[in-house]
Amino acid sequence: MTETDTAIETDDLRVTYTADQSVEALKGVSVGFAENELTTIIGPSGCGKTTLLKSLNRLHDIEPSAEVAGDVYVEGEPLYDTDRPVPEIRRKVGYVPQTPTPLPMSIYDNVAYGAKLHDDYSNAELDDVVETSLRKANLWDEVNGRLDAPGAGLSAGQIQRLCLARSLAVDPDVLLCDEVTSALDPVSAKEVEDTLETLKSEYSIVMVTHSMEQSQRIADTVAFLYLGELVEKTGVETFFEDPDDERTERFVAGETIVDTP
Amino acid sequence: MSNESTRLRRRLAVEGASSVWFRAAGYFALLVFGVIGATLVWKSLPVLTEYSLVELLTSATWDPARNSFGFMPAIVGTLAVSGISMAIGAPIAILTAIYLAEYATDPWKTVISSFVDALAAIPGVVFGLVGLIVVVPFVGDYLAPVFGVDSAGQGILTASLVMSIIVTPFIVSLTVESLEALPLELREATLSVGATEWEVTKHVLLRAAGPGILSALLLGFGRVFGATIVPAMLIGSQTLVPETVFSPGQTLTTIIVNDFGELMSLPLTQSALIFVGLLLLVVVWLFNFAAMLLRRRLERRWQY
Known part of the structure; x- marks a missing residue:
C-alpha cells in the first residue's frame, strides 16, 4: 500500500470531561487521516469516537467542562497551539452532526450562509456556490425550484445532504461526519452514503459510524477506538479480514472484547 | 382469574x-x-x-362628580407606560438573556441567574418604595431639568423606568429558557462553517428561539399593561392627557385604584370603572390572540 499524504492528524490527543467527575474520554490518541480518503472511526458506544471527531475542529471549545491536551495538525499547522482565529480553523474542517440539523432559514440560505460570512459574493456568484454545493451533495435536482422554502421542510435524508452542501459551500479540506446516517431510513441512508463516496475524491472525510457494514461499503481506512485509545488503524480489507489486534478481531466478530493489557 | x-x-x-x-x-x-x-x-x-363608546374612549375629561367619563387620559397613560417600559426593558432583558445563555460561565452564570430570579420575586410595592426614594428625585431634580421641563418627579417616565426594571427578570428567564432548549447541534453546525459565536447567536439562535422570545415579550407586556401598584405610587395620578413623558398621568389600572373607594357608591361611576376593567380584559385578550397568530407564523418561518 502506498503512503498517501495526511490531511489531518492528532498528536497525543487527550480530552477530559470535568463536569461531575473527571473522565478521560481520549487517552492520548495519535492518528492521521489520509487526504482524499474516507476513514471511518468505529468502536463501541462511549469509547470516544464523537469526542475525537469534535476535537478535530475545536467544537469542544464551547463545552466548558471539556479539557483538551495534545494537539491536532491540519497540513502541519496546529489547531490548538496557535494564534489563528478559531472560525478560520473550523471553516477548513466541516462538521455534519448526527441529528439532521437545518438552520432556521431557507434552503438557499442554509447553503449560502457560511459562504456569505467569509466572502463578498455577488448574487450571481452566490447562486453559483449554492448550485455547485447542492449538486455535489446530490440534492440539486430535488430542491431546485423551491430554494426559498424552509430547510426544515425537507426530509431527514435530504436535510443531511443539505448539511453536507452547507459544509461544502465554505470550501473545507476535511469533512467530519458524526453517524450521519443513523437517524435515516435505509433508502435515505444509502443516498447519503453514495454522496459521501463521490465526495471522497475531493475531500478528506472522517466519519464516525456504528455500522461495520457501512465501513466495509464506503471506507478506505478504518480506525478502531476502544475505551479512549486507538487500537488500530488500517486499510478496510485488512481491518475486516486480517486485523492485527485481537480486540479488533473480536469486535469485528461481534464478540465481547476482553481488554488485554 | x-x-x-x-x-x-x-x-x-x-x-x-x-x-x-x-x-x-x-x-x-x-x-x-x-x-x-x-x-x-x-x-x-x-x-x-x-354614553357612546366613541365618546367614552376619546373624551379627555374625567370628572366623575359631574358625570364626565373620558378615558383618553388613562388610555394614553397606559400606552405610554407600556411602550416606554418595554422599549427600555426588552432590549436589556434580551441582552442579559443572551449573555446568560450563551456567554456566561460559572460562577458568574449561577450568581447572576439567581439574582435575576430573586428580582422577579420582589413584590411590586417594594419596587414602588425604592422608586419613590431613588427614581422620583432622580427624574425630578436631574433628568427633567436637563430637558428644561419642570417636574415634581412623579410621572409617566418615572413609572415606566421602574416598570422596565420589574419586567426585565421575567423576560430574561423565559428567553434564557428558550435559548437553552435549542439543540447543541444547531450551535455546532453553525460554528463549523466558520461562524463566530455572535454570528451563531444573531443569525441562528435568536431566530430558532424567536417564538419563545416572542412569548417572553408578550408576558412582559401583559405584566406592564396590567401593572397597578407601581404606577399608582409613581405616576402622579392626574387624570389629564400627559403633555410630556415627565407629566403626571393616569393609567387604566390606576384610575380604578384611585377612584374605586368612595366613588363606587355612585352607580354610574361604578359602571364606568368596571368598564375600564372590561377594556383591560378585551385588550389583553386581543393581544394574546394576535401574539398566538404571530408565533405560529414565526414557528413556520424559522423552523429548525
Whole structure:
C-alpha cells in the first residue's frame, strides 16, 4: 500500500470531561487521516469516537467542562497551539452532526450562509456556490425550484445532504461526519452514503459510524477506538479480514472484547 | 382469574373517573373566564347605554362628580407606560438573556441567574418604595431639568423606568429558557462553517428561539399593561392627557385604584370603572390572540 499524504492528524490527543467527575474520554490518541480518503472511526458506544471527531475542529471549545491536551495538525499547522482565529480553523474542517440539523432559514440560505460570512459574493456568484454545493451533495435536482422554502421542510435524508452542501459551500479540506446516517431510513441512508463516496475524491472525510457494514461499503481506512485509545488503524480489507489486534478481531466478530493489557 | 378481572375493572373505573376530573378542571377555566367577562359586561351596561363608546374612549375629561367619563387620559397613560417600559426593558432583558445563555460561565452564570430570579420575586410595592426614594428625585431634580421641563418627579417616565426594571427578570428567564432548549447541534453546525459565536447567536439562535422570545415579550407586556401598584405610587395620578413623558398621568389600572373607594357608591361611576376593567380584559385578550397568530407564523418561518 502506498503512503498517501495526511490531511489531518492528532498528536497525543487527550480530552477530559470535568463536569461531575473527571473522565478521560481520549487517552492520548495519535492518528492521521489520509487526504482524499474516507476513514471511518468505529468502536463501541462511549469509547470516544464523537469526542475525537469534535476535537478535530475545536467544537469542544464551547463545552466548558471539556479539557483538551495534545494537539491536532491540519497540513502541519496546529489547531490548538496557535494564534489563528478559531472560525478560520473550523471553516477548513466541516462538521455534519448526527441529528439532521437545518438552520432556521431557507434552503438557499442554509447553503449560502457560511459562504456569505467569509466572502463578498455577488448574487450571481452566490447562486453559483449554492448550485455547485447542492449538486455535489446530490440534492440539486430535488430542491431546485423551491430554494426559498424552509430547510426544515425537507426530509431527514435530504436535510443531511443539505448539511453536507452547507459544509461544502465554505470550501473545507476535511469533512467530519458524526453517524450521519443513523437517524435515516435505509433508502435515505444509502443516498447519503453514495454522496459521501463521490465526495471522497475531493475531500478528506472522517466519519464516525456504528455500522461495520457501512465501513466495509464506503471506507478506505478504518480506525478502531476502544475505551479512549486507538487500537488500530488500517486499510478496510485488512481491518475486516486480517486485523492485527485481537480486540479488533473480536469486535469485528461481534464478540465481547476482553481488554488485554 | 376473577381476582384479575376485578383488578382490571377497578383500574378502568379509576381511569374513567380521572378523565372526568381532568375535563372538569379544564372546563372550569373556561367558566371562570366566562363569569368574569359576563360580570364586567353586565355591570358596564349602565355607562355604555348612557354614553357612546366613541365618546367614552376619546373624551379627555374625567370628572366623575359631574358625570364626565373620558378615558383618553388613562388610555394614553397606559400606552405610554407600556411602550416606554418595554422599549427600555426588552432590549436589556434580551441582552442579559443572551449573555446568560450563551456567554456566561460559572460562577458568574449561577450568581447572576439567581439574582435575576430573586428580582422577579420582589413584590411590586417594594419596587414602588425604592422608586419613590431613588427614581422620583432622580427624574425630578436631574433628568427633567436637563430637558428644561419642570417636574415634581412623579410621572409617566418615572413609572415606566421602574416598570422596565420589574419586567426585565421575567423576560430574561423565559428567553434564557428558550435559548437553552435549542439543540447543541444547531450551535455546532453553525460554528463549523466558520461562524463566530455572535454570528451563531444573531443569525441562528435568536431566530430558532424567536417564538419563545416572542412569548417572553408578550408576558412582559401583559405584566406592564396590567401593572397597578407601581404606577399608582409613581405616576402622579392626574387624570389629564400627559403633555410630556415627565407629566403626571393616569393609567387604566390606576384610575380604578384611585377612584374605586368612595366613588363606587355612585352607580354610574361604578359602571364606568368596571368598564375600564372590561377594556383591560378585551385588550389583553386581543393581544394574546394576535401574539398566538404571530408565533405560529414565526414557528413556520424559522423552523429548525
